[in-house]
Amino acid sequence: MSRLKASNGKCYGKGEVDNDWNTPKPVWDKIAPLLDKKKTIWLPFYNDGYSGLCLRDLGFSTIEKDEDFFQHMYADVVVVDNPPYKIKDMPSLKKKIMERLCDNGIPFCLLLPTTVIQTKYCKELQEKYGKFQLIIPSYKIDYEKYEGHQSKCLFYTCWICWGMEFSNDVTWV
Numbered sequence: 001m002s003r004l005k006a007s008n009g010k011c012y013g014k015g016e017v018d019n020d021w022n023t024p025k026p027v028w029d030k031i032a033p034l035l036d037k038k039k040t041i042w043l044p045f046y047n048d049g050y051s052g053l054c055l056r057d058l059g060f061s062t063i064e065k066d067e068d069f070f071q072h073m074y075a076d077v078v079v080v081d082n083p084p085y086k087i088k089d090m091p092s093l094k095k096k097i098m099e100r101l102c103d104n105g106i107p108f109c110l111l112l113p114t115t116v117i118q119t120k121y122c123k124e125l126q127e128k129y130g131k132f133q134l135i136i137p138s139y140k141i142d143y144e145k146y147e148g149h150q151s152k153c154l155f156y157t158c159w160i161c162w163g164m165e166f167s168n169d170v171t172w173v
Contacts, residue, residue, distance in 0.1 A: 107163030
């Protein structure tokens with residue numbers, strides 16, 4: 001769960017509700033074969049740049065800047081990232097992130113708690129924007145504060161995808 005920087009310079013997530021966790025490299029290794037290397041991957045939820053490093057090591061072109069996701073947008077990109085999950089003064093954060101990407105026609109794979117697929121807003125977004133696809137890890141992901149320092153995550157996560165045009169609606173990795 002990376003952090004979200006706001007235009008006022010405040011970094012939401014960092015130390016606030018413990019959102020500054022990286023997705024481990026083996027997770028990127030598992031999802032990489034599903035992604036198109038011709039596409040530029042935008043990682044808008046910059047934490048410490050680790051995700052971009054992992055994807056560049058796998059041969060992807062990335063855009064990652066420590067900037068406000070709600071103030072910037074890029075063309076001809078796909079978002080593959082692990083956004084922050086909770087921010088106390090920004091309710092419905094996951095919904096707002098998904099909605100903004102759909103509104104701007106930006107395909108995405110967001111690593112989110114599996115409970116998101118059971119929410120009312122996820123159903124409403126699917127009805128409004130079209131079907132979502134899922135990439136489901138066959139294991140619980142333990143996130144890292146820094147490389148090698150893993151957590152014992154208490155919940156399961158999956159990639160909720162939109163506009164990626166995968167051949168299967170559900171893919172297990």
